[in-house]
Amino acid sequence: MADENNAHHDEHHDDHHEGNFFTKYIFSLDHKVIAKQFLFTGMFWAIIGGGMSILFRLQLGFPDMNLDWLRPLLGDWITTEGKIDPEFYLALVTMHGTIMVFFVLTAGLSGTFSNFLIPLQIGARDMASGFMNMLSYWFFFLSGVIMFISLFLSTGPASGGWVIYPPLSALPDAMLGSQGGMTLWLVAMVFFIVSSLLGGINYVTTVINLRTKGMSFARLPLTIWAFFLTAVIGLLSFPVLFSAALLLVFDRSFGTSFYLSDIYIAGEALPNTGGSALLFQHLFWFLGHPEVYIVILPSLGITSEIISTNSRKPIFGYRAMVGSLLGITILSFVVWAHHMFVTGMNPFLGSIFMFLTLIIAVPSAVKVFNYLTTLWRGNIVFTPAMLFSIGLVSLFISGGLTGIFLGNSAIDIQLHDTYFVVAHFHIVMGSASFFGMVAGIYHWFPKMFGRMMDDKLGYVHFWLTFVGVYLVFFPMHYIGVAGFPRRYYSFTNFDAFSSFTDLNMFVSAAAIITFGSQFIFVFNFIFSIFKGRKATLNPWRSNTLEWTTPRVPGHGNWPGEIPTVYRWPYDYSKPGAEEDFIPQTVPYSETPESNLPHENELIDQEEVQQEGITVDEASE
């Protein structure tokens, strides 16, 4: 069994072999270093991606503003009239989406927390394959370098929207961004997919094989359940994006007609016939929809852990939480075509996908109610992480509810591709997962760097961000109901879209303030790494295994033997117990005063367990 292997490895891991600078910090095999690499890279991309949104918000909010002062940054993409070039506007929108969805909320989020927490919370020395883990980061890095280079092409980066629908993305004549920028986008995404798969295989393998003694699946923290299922979704869906991208590469470069048919462009009829533009959309959304769950599930896992810890209460309905995660995982694969109700897809298929889509709202609702009940009669400590988790729940509700409109194909006819959609997904997927990510950073910072982040700055950061995010995205619902289409450079051409200049200005101003206040966080983060108050071993009085490691865990995580796990991770405020938390490493035999009847029965098995025989799940 894996556990025994672990035990054998213990002696080897204890002598902490110091490598040189390169093996320790650059090409490191240590999951904690790799996690930090993902985190730093993710933050870098978040600033770039967020900054892009500020640029196009300037255009949308202040269409008459003279933007000549941006010329040093954007060069000729600022037209002679001092405006952002319409094609570069589309490029900004496209790159903002790509960067945020893939680089920040997929790699930055899963890459950071799956890597950091899986071994620490399940009690493993490291990932199943440290080498693959390292490759995963460096493929991501390479992907980022290529994407970054594409920003500087004279024809600009990809600009057909982050969904890169062909024929627009397939035809270099259709727009500038479909030239070199699109090629680099595809190459970058291929490396990104490789990175995701390498990471995902590792996460799944590690969770299945390397759990410590006593850490049955039923005792896994919800974070691990979420990371595990996220990795499963990624493994099943990213290959489909890979094939979609590959076929697009063929269409672009080798004259095939997978997606192209009956096209007349730039004064000539193309020879392609028989392809289907819809095929790409099906393939894309077969990843694209699971992708939004890849983005949100880790955040929901992180939030479950933080809300339980800081409410000083067990998470309500652990099994229902796992069940709804599983439900979401499975259903996420059968709802993709709700992005395509009005693409010309057979309307009967639309009906099917409408039913399936609204089913997925049920497990999401269960999660929300469980969060609320966890808060009920708690003893809530508002750490910055807790604030961001509560913020996530609020955003998850707000954005989830608008999904019920969009999942209804009849209502979607009007709302599709309007600002209502922009509001919906920025709240439920963008902001909510971003909040989860930030909450995770505040919560596990002490374990990452051995120091505390400043609470007060965290509070200021939270309130500015929380209020800011709502002020940016909530008004977009009204703009969407009024019919404004997304990805419009300007609205002045249409009488129907000529109102709301004031609201657009307001949204842009709110966006600038919200983006600006993220630098409070960046400052707090960097400052605290070097000068933060030294962390105690278990600053949040939490139950999970990572808090049993030294303040700054070395290679191999635990200096001695890996601790054994005896109970689930949510024994907070147990009646009879002296403290309001009982870590997973405390056996039931040591807590007779707080044991529930069925737990007393487990005491006998604990002795067996200590003798080194693994307890399988049947004993639960």
Add this chain to the structure above:
Amino acid sequence: MLTFAIIAGLVLLVVLLLLLFRINSLADVMKTEAQRRASTSNRVNAILMMVFLIGACALFFWYSIARQNEYKLPVASDHGIVTDNLFWISTVVTGIVFIITHILLFWFSYKYQYKKNAKAHYYPENNKLEIYWTVIPAIVLTGLVFSGWKAWSDITDKAPEGAEVVEIVGQQFQWSARYPGKDKQLGAFDFRKIDDENSLGIDFSDKSSFDDFIPRKIYLPVNRPVEFKIRAKDVLHSVYVPHFRLKMDAVPGMPTRFWFVPNKTTAQMREDLNNSGNPVWQEIDPNTGEPKWKNFNYELACTEICGRGHFSMKMLIEVVEEAEYKEWYAQQKSWLSTHEDYLSKVPADLKELAVISAGIESDKNN
């Protein structure tokens, strides 16, 4: 000088904030863990939760009511009335859930804030509750889905017999409309036949195409089913008429369609807007110097990103009374009659027919 003052002011502000931060964090080191948990900040955060709840709710209701004149879009199609109803039903249902869950979220956060001697209630599960809040949302959602499904099936059903057919073609960056002409049959097309003049690729070997006409503006009869047959020449576009609640992608190589019943003429809509009591429509449009209702038009826009000019693909639609429509329709000259060169593309045996169908008066071609 002013810029300098502003920059200096900002720099001072940042220095001051940094100083405050440093003093605060130095003082913070002295605190014990227990003090940290029951700090003033904890209370302040709890209070802010309530402030946020009340403030945000107030703002939400105020804006939704005060500005409804602006965000509520007039509707002018039969199915649009149905989908609008569905929208507002969903808004009420989700609105109730939205408000209740948020009250609970922030109220619990406030009420159960950390107290030194309190202990949280150990409450790990309750299967009954889980079943309730699985089943109840499922029932509510089923209700919403079924009403949506019914509407969707009706809307996407086959167009009724005798529906007025109009072909809408998207290209970078404009729309074109083609009417079938007197025979009410749209002629065939082929993308290989597209050239500078025959921009829709009309195939003149098909006799239905002789009388097809291509107007600059779309005219539609009121209260009669209209079917848009939609295609694209180059990349994806999407036909979007906000006031008709109509949207359908235009896909190269895959014709799509959407049928609907426009139920208000443009003139009627203008009149209704004038009498609606909505001040927005009485505002003076700076471009025309007239109140906005006077120049109201139905607009066709593109909602699928299609390149540089995506935001400018506009075509006007005018809905008119049946009689006026018939008159307009009869006046339209066939495309072939205004481009007589293309008679050479007509097969020899059909030429005579073409000349008659297209309404070409003098027989120059022979």
